Amino acid sequence: xxxxxxxxxxxxxxxxxxxxxxxxxxxxxxxxxxxxxxxxxxxxxxxxxxxxxxxxxxxxxxxxxxxxxxxxxxxxxxxxxxxxxxxxxxxxxxxxxxxxxxxxxxxxxxxxxxxxxxxxxxxxxxxxxxxxxxxxxxxxxxxxxxxxxxxxxxxxxxxxxxxxxxxxxxxxxxxxxxxxxxxxxxxxxxxxxxxxxxxxxxxxxxxxxxxxxxxxxxxxxxxxxxxxxxxxxxxxxxxxxxxxxxxxxxxxxxxxxxxxxxxxxxxxxxxxxxxxxxxxxxxxxxxxxxxxxxxxxxxxxxxxxxxxxxxxxxxxxxxxxxxxxxxxxxxxxxxxxxxxxxxxxxxxxxxxxxxxxxxxxxxxxxxxxxxxxxxxxxxxxxxxxxxxxxxxxxxxxxxxxxxx
Amino acid sequence: xxxxxxxxxxxxxxxxxxxxxxxxxxxxxxxxxxxxxxxxxxxxxxxxxxxxxxxxxxxxxxxxxxxxxxxxxxxxxxxxxxxxxxxxxxxxxxxxxxxxxxxxxxxxxxxxxxx
Numbered sequence: 263x264x265x266x267x268x269x270x271x272x273x274x275x276x277x278x279x280x281x282x283x284x285x286x287x288x289x290x291x292x293x294x295x296x297x298x299x300x301x302x303x304x305x306x307x308x309x310x311x312x313x314x315x316x317x318x319x320x321x322x323x324x325x326x327x328x329x330x331x332x333x334x335x336x337x338x339x340x341x342x343x344x345x346x347x348x349x350x351x352x353x354x355x356x357x358x359x360x361x362x363x364x365x366x367x368x369x370x371x372x373x374x375x376x377x378x379x380x381x382x383x384x385x386x387x388x389x390x391x392x393x394x395x396x397x398x399x400x401x402x403x404x405x406x407x408x409x410x411x412x413x414x415x416x417x418x419x420x421x422x423x424x425x426x427x428x429x430x431x432x433x434x435x436x437x438x439x440x441x442x443x444x445x446x447x448x449x450x451x452x453x454x455x456x457x458x459x460x461x462x463x464x465x466x467x468x469x470x471x472x473x474x475x476x477x478x479x480x481x482x483x484x485x486x487x488x489x490x491x492x493x494x495x496x497x498x499x500x501x502x503x504x505x506x507x508x509x510x511x512x513x514x515x516x517x518x519x520x521x522x523x524x525x526x527x528x529x530x531x532x533x534x535x536x537x538x539x540x541x542x543x544x545x546x547x548x549x550x551x552x553x554x555x556x557x558x559x560x561x562x563x564x565x566x567x568x569x570x571x572x573x574x575x576x577x578x579x580x581x582x583x584x585x586x587x588x589x590x591x592x593x594x595x596x597x598x599x600x601x602x603x604x605x606x607x608x609x610x611x612x613x614x615x616x617x618x619x620x621x622x623x624x625x626x627x628x629x630x631x632x633x634x635x636x637x638x639x640x641x642x643x644x645x646x647x648x649x650x651x652x653x654x655x656x657x658x659x660x661x662x663x664x665x666x
Numbered sequence: 667x668x669x670x671x672x673x674x675x676x677x678x679x680x681x682x683x684x685x686x687x688x689x690x691x692x693x694x695x696x697x698x699x700x701x702x703x704x705x706x707x708x709x710x711x712x713x714x715x716x717x718x719x720x721x722x723x724x725x726x727x728x729x730x731x732x733x734x735x736x737x738x739x740x741x742x743x744x745x746x747x748x749x750x751x752x753x754x755x756x757x758x759x760x761x762x763x764x765x766x767x768x769x770x771x772x773x774x775x776x777x778x779x780x781x
Contacts, residue, residue, distance in 0.1 A: 380754060427776045428668050430753040438755070 266312045275304050278321045279396025280481075284368035285325050287375075287431060290332055291353035293393070293421050299332035300324065306331070369394065370485045371431050377446040378429045385420035386449045387456075392417055394481070395474045405471050406456070443486075447495050447551065450478045454499050458506075472503055490545050494552030497538035501558035504531035516656040519561060532562045550583040569598035586612045590623055602630040618647035622657060634664045667750050669708065669777040670757040674770050676744030693767035701749060706760060712745035744770065 279300065286296035303324045317323035339347035376389040388406075391397045397405075403413035423429065434442040457471025479496040486492050508522035517523075539559045542552045557575045560568055576592035589612055597605035606627045614620035625640035641661035648654045681687065701707035719734030735742065747764065751757040754776070761774040 378754075380758070426779070428751075428753040428757070430755050432755075434755070 266316060268308060271304070271307050271311055274316075274320050275300075275307070275324065276396040278324055280369055280372070280394040281321055282324045282328060283393050283396075284372040286328055286332065287372060288368055289329055290336075290350055291431075292350055293424060295332055295336075295350055296328075297393075298335075299328035302331040302335075303328035367433060367485075369481065370433050373446055373482070373485075374433055374442055375424060375429055375431050377442075377449045378424070379442070379445050380427060380429060381420055381423060383449070383452070385416055385423075386445070387453060388413060388416050389420050390449055390478070391453065391474065394478060397474065401470075443489065443491070446482070447491060450475050450482065451495060451499070451551075453478070454502075458502060469506070472499070472506070475499060476503060490542055490547045491549040491551045493538050494542055494549055494555050497535045497542070497555035498551050498558060500531045500535035500538070501555060501562055504528040504535065504562065510652065514652055515659075516652045527562070535559060536562065548578070548582070550579060553579045553582070567598075569595055573599050586614050587617075587619075590614060590617075590620060594623060597627060597630070602627040606631065616647070618644045618649075618653070618657075620644075621647065625657075625660070629660075629664065634666045638664050638666055667752060668757075668779070670749050670751055670754075670761075671773075671775045671777065672747040672749065672757075672761050672764050673773040673775070674712075674744045674746060674764070674768055675741045675773065676770055677741050678739075690768060697763055697767050698747075700763070701747070701760065706749045706751055706756075708748040708750055710745070710747035713743060716742045741771075 282300045282303070283293075283296050286299050287293055290296050290299065306327050307324070311317070333351070336347045336351040340351050372393055373390065376393055377386045381389070384406075388402055391402050391405075392399065399414050399417060400410050403410040406413070408416075433439075453471055454475030457469065457473070457475060476496070476499050479492075479499050482489075482492045483496050504527050505519070505522060507528070508524070508526035509517055511517055535555065536559050539552070539555050542548070542555070553575050557572055557579075560572050560575070573592065573595040576588065576595050580588050580592055590609065593605045593608040593612075596608060606624070609620070609624055609627065612620065621640045621644035625637045625644060628634075628637035628640055638661060641657055641664075645654055645657045645661065648657060682690070698707060698710055701710075716735035719736070721732050721734045721736050723730050723732075747760075749757060749760055751760065754774070757774050757776075761772050765772045
């Protein structure tokens with residue numbers, strides 16, 4: 263018999279957690295009950311699997327066991343006149359259970375519930391990682407640098423609001439879908455970005471969060487194959503992530519795209535990302551994530567970088583989703599095509615004084631124009647506002663390289 | 667079905683011009699009719715200014731009566747509607763219509779369940 267260590271059981275549960283919780287939320291009508299039931303199934307698996315061996319369908323086993331344990335538990339509690347348990351039991355008996363109880367829509371429903379705009383963004387992110395990603399409260403707390411009790415309380419409050427305010431467990435109607443889908447994609451991209459350029463802390467990259475976001479992106483693509491922006495987001499994350507190894511030097515310092523060792527780029531991720539971008543072009547329903555993916559696809563091509571095309575893509579993005587941040591990134595492309603003077607005039611019009619990136623872009627343009635004193639001041643402003651130690655170190659080195 | 671309270675938050679200061687207010691009242695009437703015919707309407711009403719309020723509180727076994735309002739603020743509860751809705755999304759659909767008619771911030775809040 264194959265040896266089945268506890269770490270392997272933990273890994274399987276982590277991988278199947280979202281699916282199992284999603285089914286059980288539908289069957290039990292309650293997130294806490296669903297989580298408890300899956301936890302019960304985990305305990306049962308740790309007892310049974312090492313001796314009995316891995317079941318043919320671990321996901322099916324987890325769901326069936328969790329459901330049975332939950333019903334046993336509810337029967338016990340309902341007989342003690344617990345009205346909450348009685349209500350849940352009633353819900354359970356009326357919920358359809360097909361085969362192993364897996365309805366393809368369940369995880370999609372759960373994503374839309376977790377990313378409901380009536381919840382705060384931080385709660386949406388935490389719930390998505392907890393319920394769909396299967397991350398523990400401790401892991402999420404660690405990733406966002408908050409104490410575990412704070413994160414636990416955030417999750418409890420969010421689940422309480424879902425229950426008490428009646429946030430539905432349902433894929434939104436056609437009319438609501440574009441807005442609601444946008445909220446879901448924003449949460450996944452936020453998780454990715456937090457993993458890619460941690461807004462605070464000592465490490466530039468938190469790979470676990472980026473990997474989780476890509477996993478969620480793949481899941482969404484599987485669940486909503488006909489939504490071009492879902493594909494666009496996945497391609498964007500793959501292409502950005504393909505440069506992860508080259509983005510930091512061995513000592514953890516930030517390396518700019520132009521200075522990166524391209525041999526360290528992940529060709530597999532680049533090819534997968536590019537293929538999705540090509541597919542999006544064929545579908546011809548452009549959106550902001552697809553365009554950002556296309557920009558990154560251009561960056562992933564050989565040297566010299568086609569800045570004219572990148573500038574055109576930013577023009578298109580700015581027309582579609584106007585924001586000062588997009589305008590700032592466009593200005594970086596303008597600097598390459600029309601020179602730093604033209605770019606600086608564009609940057610100076612933007613009201614982004616709070617953002618370290620704004621000051622960093624200004625500093626670089628001023629440096630290229632030979633205006634070192636102004637560049638130094640802009641680097642100082644950027645250093646003051648950067649929350650991430652690697653980014654601060656990078657800016658300090660650039661500042662130190664100036665002739666003043 | 668759950669009950670939801672849709673509260674209208676009004677800023678302190680001069681009220682809108684009469685013709686603007688007229689339009690708002692017409693839109694509100696129209697929305698209330700729509701809510702009734704959809705079977706979601708439970709109750710609605712506009713409130714008088716907070717300086718017309720009186721506060722009562724138990725103090726050492728006696729009820730103390732003072733001039734209100736209970737809490738001074740830059741915004742106050744201007745009016746409210748109670749609706750019956752299947753879930754938050756259904757309540758938010760009506761809340762959005764109210765926010766468009768009034769047009770002031772609307773707080774949508776569920777009543778506590780009485781099982």
